[in-house]
Amino acid sequence: MTKNIYSVGQVNTYIKNLFSQDFLLHQISVKGEVSNCKYHSSGHIYFTIKDEKGAMSAIMFAGNRRGLAFPMKEGDKVVVTGSIEVYERDGKYQIYAKEITRDGMGDLYLRFEALKRELEEMGMFAQEYKQPIPKYARTVGVVTAPTGAAVQDIRNIATRRNPYVQLILYPALVQGEGAAASIVNGIRALEQMNVDVIIVGRGGGSIEDLWAFNEEIVARAIFDCSIPIISAVGHETDWTIADFVSDLRAPTPSAAAELAVFDHELVIRQLATAKERLDRKMEDKLIRSRERANFMQTRIRYLNPVNQLNERRQRLMGWEEKLEEVMRWQLREKRHKLQLLAGRLEGCSPVKKLSGGYAYVQTSQKKPLLHASMVSPQDELTIYLTDGSLTAMVTEVKENEPGTRT
Numbered sequence: 001m002t003k004n005i006y007s008v009g010q011v012n013t014y015i016k017n018l019f020s021q022d023f024l025l026h027q028i029s030v031k032g033e034v035s036n037c038k039y040h041s042s043g044h045i046y047f048t049i050k051d052e053k054g055a056m057s058a059i060m061f062a063g064n065r066r067g068l069a070f071p072m073k074e075g076d077k078v079v080v081t082g083s084i085e086v087y088e089r090d091g092k093y094q095i096y097a098k099e100i101t102r103d104g105m106g107d108l109y110l111r112f113e114a115l116k117r118e119l120e121e122m123g124m125f126a127q128e129y130k131q132p133i134p135k136y137a138r139t140v141g142v143v144t145a146p147t148g149a150a151v152q153d154i155r156n157i158a159t160r161r162n163p164y165v166q167l168i169l170y171p172a173l174v175q176g177e178g179a180a181a182s183i184v185n186g187i188r189a190l191e192q193m194n195v196d197v198i199i200v201g202r203g204g205g206s207i208e209d210l211w212a213f214n215e216e217i218v219a220r221a222i223f224d225c226s227i228p229i230i231s232a233v234g235h236e237t238d239w240t241i242a243d244f245v246s247d248l249r250a251p252t253p254s255a256a257a258e259l260a261v262f263d264h265e266l267v268i269r270q271l272a273t274a275k276e277r278l279d280r281k282m283e284d285k286l287i288r289s290r291e292r293a294n295f296m297q298t299r300i301r302y303l304n305p306v307n308q309l310n311e312r313r314q315r316l317m318g319w320e321e322k323l324e325e326v327m328r329w330q331l332r333e334k335r336h337k338l339q340l341l342a343g344r345l346e347g348c349s350p351v352k353k354l355s356g357g358y359a360y361v362q363t364s365q366k367k368p369l370l371h372a373s374m375v376s377p378q379d380e381l382t383i384y385l386t387d388g389s390l391t392a393m394v395t396e397v398k399e400n401e402p403g404t405r406t
Contacts, residue, residue, distance in 0.1 A: 008091065016086035019093065025084040030056065030095060031103050034076045045072065049080055049095070057094035058082075067099035069112060070207055071237040077103035108207055112214050115241060119216070124223050124245050131228040131247045133259060134196045136267075139166045140260050141190030141198040141227070143183055146171035150203045150232070150253040157257035162264040168195055174202040179212035184221040191227050198225070199256045200242060201232030213240040222246050232256035360384040372399045 006014075019025055032049035039045055043062025048055050058080055060068060072078065081099040086092070101109040119125065140158065144150050151169065158167055170186035173179040183200065190198050200222065202210070212218065213233045219241045222229050228247045233240045236251035243249040250256035301307060361369040362382045369381065375394050383390040 009088065012086065012088040012091045015091075016088055019084060019086050027081070028084060028095075029079050029081040031077070031079045032056070034072055034078055035074060037072060037074050045097075047072070049078070057092065058097055059094060060097040060100065064098050066239060067097070068237065069109065069239050070102065071204070071235050072100060079103050102207065108211065112207075112241070115214065115216055115219075116244065119219055119241065119245065124219065129223070133228050133230065133248055136262050137165065137196035137260055139168060139193075139195040141168045141170065141186075141193065141195040143170045143172050143186035143190065143198065143200045144202050144253070145174045148203055150201060153252075153254040154199060154257040157254050158261045161258070161261045164264060165261050168193060174212060175205070175209050176212075180215035180218050183212060183218050187221045187225055187229070191225050195227060197260050198227050198229045199232055199250075199253070199260055200229055200246070201250070201253050201256060202234070203253065204234040204238060210234055210238060210240055213242040215241075218242055219245045230256045230260055372397055 030049060032051045032055075035048045035050055035055075037045070037047040043065060045060040045065075045068070047058050047060075049058050050056070060082075067081075079101050080095055080097045081101075082095050082097040084093055084095050087094060099109075099113075123129070142151065142154055144154075146169065155167065158165055168190060170189055172186040173182040187198060187200065200213075202213075204210075210233055213231070222231070222242060222245050230248045230250050231240070231242045231246035232250040232253040232255065233242055234252075248259060250259055360383070362384070363369055363374060364380045364382075367374070369375065375381065375397060377394050377396060379394045381392050381394060383392055
């Protein structure tokens with residue numbers, strides 16, 4: 001007979017499938033005492049739940065932390081609700097917690113969950129209804145007990161961060177009978193005083209101690225308030241209905257004071273830094289403006305009509321000098337040419353010829369006598385000499401033979 005041999009992983013997978021097919025294990029509540037409780041930096045909580053007959057590993061993932069309304073610690077008697085599954089790698093089963101309540105607090109927890117679901121369905125937790133917390137609050141209203149660590153922490157933090165902020169305390173009951181109505185009255189009174197922001201809270205405690213902040217009238221007063229409200233109830237792990245409906249949740253009253261009161265010294269330093277930056281920018285802008293003004297001034301001087309006229313006068317003077325030089329050169333050239341022409345003219349001058357014994361003869365018609373054939377005997381002639389003129393009469397005309405020159 002052949003034996004079936006399985007790997008460890010196959011066996012673990014088989015057992016996991018058995019667990020997954022058992023619907024009782026999908027949603028089960030187990031009560032016991034908490035031990036080996038460890039809060040991991042990732043937000044997960046690892047612990048063991050045990051009783052006198054056995055122990056079981058348990059884990060609550062960070063995404064399910066809303067199912068834990070108190071700071072769980074060693075020795076707490078709790079009821080863990082979740083699913084039991086097999087972790088294949090290690091071959092062990094554990095309960096994956098979705099809700100954890102203190103043993104004996106089941107009724108309060110059920111009331112808490114029922115009101116939480118109702119208000120959430122009404123949209124009172126919706127982010128679009130959250131009012132922004134003013135960045136520079138001058139008046140801060142506080143609804144809490146007049147004695148205790150919470151109000152003292154708020155005072156100390158507010159004084160350290162900004163001694164000029166005004167704290168207005170409404171001394172309210174935060175625990176026991178009439179606490180919810182007292183908190184509501186405090187919210188409404190501070191709203192009438194028109195403070196900038198309201199802190200509603202108290203120190204830590206059990207679920208019964210914090211129950212006033214889980215009442216519907218408190219939730220509705222926070223939601224209806226026109227002033228932004230910061231809830232600061234209990235410790236970081238404590239969650240109440242007031243935390244969900246408020247505009248901002250602070251893990252502790254001290255943290256609420258940090259969120260509500262701005263750091264005066266930090267703002268002074270920021271303003272000083274901003275002033276230095278603004279001064280530098282202004283100085284840079286002034287330098288650039290001066291440079292531009294100097295440039296424009298230089299340009300204006302250059303484009304000034306007087307400067308333009310002076311420049312054109314200088315240019316005209318230059319042209320005038322050039323013109324005079326050209327004219328002098330032209331005159332020299334003309335004089336030289338005139339001298340040449342005068343020499344040539346002198347060579348052809350009748351006066352010079354006349355002074356050499358020649359004469360200029362005109363006919364009676366005042367025409368120059370060029371040929372003998374132009375006159376006849378008895379014609380009058382005018383003879384011009386260098387020192388006067390003579391009138392003569394032609395007595396005889398003799399012409400040369402053709403081809404003969406005289």
